[in-house]
Amino acid sequence: MKSEIKGSQAFSYVEVELAPDEVIVTESDAMSSMDADIELKARLNGGLFKGLLRKYLGGESLFVNHFSNPTNTPKKMTIVQGTPGEICHRKLDDEVYYLQPGAFIACSPGITLGLEFAGLVSFISREGLFRLKMSGSGDLYFGAYGALLEREVDGEYIVDSSHLVAYEPGIKLKLQLAGGIFSSLFGGEGLVTRVEGKGKIIIQSRSITGLAGWLNPKF
Amino acid sequence: MKIELVNRPGNTAAKVTLAAGETCTAEAGAMIAMSGHMNITTTTHKKGAGGIFKAAKRMLSGESFFLNHFDPKDKEGELWLGSSLAGDMLALTLDNENLIVQSGSFLASEESVDMDMGWQGFKSLLSGESMFWLNLKGRGQVVLSSFGAIYPIEVDGDYIVDTGHIVAFNETLDFTITKAGSSWLQSFLGGEGLVCKFSGKGTVWCQSHNANSFGHALTPKLRKA
Numbered sequence: 001m002k003s004e005i006k007g008s009q010a011f012s013y014v015e016v017e018l019a020p021d022e023v024i025v026t027e028s029d030a031m032s033s034m035d036a037d038i039e040l041k042a043r044l045n046g047g048l049f050k051g052l053l054r055k056y057l058g059g060e061s062l063f064v065n066h067f068s069n070p071t072n073t074p075k076k077m078t079i080v081q082g083t084p085g086e087i088c089h090r091k092l093d094d095e096v097y098y099l100q101p102g103a104f105i106a107c108s109p110g111i112t113l114g115l116e117f118a119g120l121v122s123f124i125s126r127e128g129l130f131r132l133k134m135s136g137s138g139d140l141y142f143g144a145y146g147a148l149l150e151r152e153v154d155g156e157y158i159v160d161s162s163h164l165v166a167y168e169p170g171i172k173l174k175l176q177l178a179g180g181i182f183s184s185l186f187g188g189e190g191l192v193t194r195v196e197g198k199g200k201i202i203i204q205s206r207s208i209t210g211l212a213g214w215l216n217p218k219f
Numbered sequence: 220m221k222i223e224l225v226n227r228p229g230n231t232a233a234k235v236t237l238a239a240g241e242t243c244t245a246e247a248g249a250m251i252a253m254s255g256h257m258n259i260t261t262t263t264h265k266k267g268a269g270g271i272f273k274a275a276k277r278m279l280s281g282e283s284f285f286l287n288h289f290d291p292k293d294k295e296g297e298l299w300l301g302s303s304l305a306g307d308m309l310a311l312t313l314d315n316e317n318l319i320v321q322s323g324s325f326l327a328s329e330e331s332v333d334m335d336m337g338w339q340g341f342k343s344l345l346s347g348e349s350m351f352w353l354n355l356k357g358r359g360q361v362v363l364s365s366f367g368a369i370y371p372i373e374v375d376g377d378y379i380v381d382t383g384h385i386v387a388f389n390e391t392l393d394f395t396i397t398k399a400g401s402s403w404l405q406s407f408l409g410g411e412g413l414v415c416k417f418s419g420k421g422t423v424w425c426q427s428h429n430a431n432s433f434g435h436a437l438t439p440k441l442r443k444a
Contacts, residue, residue, distance in 0.1 A: 011367040011368040015370075029409075029432070033380040035378060036379050039401060041400065041405050041409075083436050084433065208436055
């Protein structure tokens with residue numbers, strides 16, 4: 001699958017070229033434009049029950065779209081995310097990768113979307129009660145509001161709540177106060193997420209919750 | 220009139236340099252800075268040819284009732300334009316051709332470009348865009364703005380653009396409201412719903428982001444008024 005991420009970090013979008021018979025799986029409503037010959041099939045996101053779980057607990061949609069190219073020439077399409085921000089590409093090679101709810105955009109059909117209980121810690125730190133488990137081999141596209149920063153963790157690392165986007169399976173989440181009681185309550189950091197283990201994590205530079213918190217007093 | 224776009228595509232601003240005697244027409248509220256000697260005239264339509272009816276139509280289409288005309292009088296002046304949403308801008312030069320613009324995307328044009336509201340039929344109601352579209356014609360430069368990055372698609376045959384992503388297109392193209400893929404059910408289940416299918420030969424400019432989608436992500440977190 002040929003693809004290119006364009007539009008800078010502020011407004012990333014993915015240009016995909018589907019070869020004949022190639023398929024790409026996308027989040028609901030992720031297509032912004034495509035060649036009229038491309039075929040679309042909506043599939044339940046892994047069975048009705050699992051799909052419903054994913055919709056109400058994983059922040060994803062009940063259906064995912066399978067776009068395929070039934071012709072014998074390459075066809076182009078464009079995939080976007082709902083919020084302004086950066087999109088990242090990652091190649092999975094028979095491995096597992098965790099995404100935060102809502103971060104999934106598209107993947108090749110060799111990757112399975114699963115939902116996993118992320119633990120109470122994740123819920124309290126506003127990272128969601130569930131996480132998306134991507135497993136298999138192929139191309140994965142994910143994104144978030146803001147730019148994405150990659151950090152190599154070996155040991156401990158602290159991330160502000162609702163800023164974690166994705167992490168490798170070697171990473172565990174823990175909850176803690178940002179500093180002492182005083183700085184946690186008055187320093188604007190509140191609860192933070194402590195990640196532990198060895199692997200790479202992806203952080204988003206902005207959060208929708210933060211934007212809403214700034215907008216709310218203005219109404 | 221010289222147009223320079225800076226800080227693309229995140230927070231684009233347009234720097235318009237006007238020579239003596241030139242006039243730039245801009246959407247009300249678009250000016251962010253200008254030379255001190257710049258003269259502003261506010262009218263309801265083309266300079267010197269106001270029309271309440273045309274202005275009312277423009278208001279229906281999501282544009283403002285008034286347009287501002289900037290002229291630097293007898294010496295050169297500059298004018299900075301911005302849009303309210305973060306995003307890219309597009310500067311195009313029309314050469315006696317017609318450009319159809321999603322009406323919220325219009326930012327500014329040269330005086331020689333004529334502007335009118337176009338009625339694209341009831342399909343516009345379903346397109347996720349406003350009912351009326353701006354029809355720009357004549358010769359001269361125009362500046363359009365968008366939410367997100369702008370990318371052009373050269374259409375030769377059929378091409379599908381999701382509703383809410385159209386910025387502008389050549390009049391040589393026609394669009395119909397249809398489904399994505401070959402089945403209505405699949406298109407609705409997949410969240411794509413209605414899409415616009417362009418046919419003919421020409422260019423359609425799309426915006427990478429859809430203000431409504433961003434609104435849906437943000438609204439649940441806002442306090443109820």
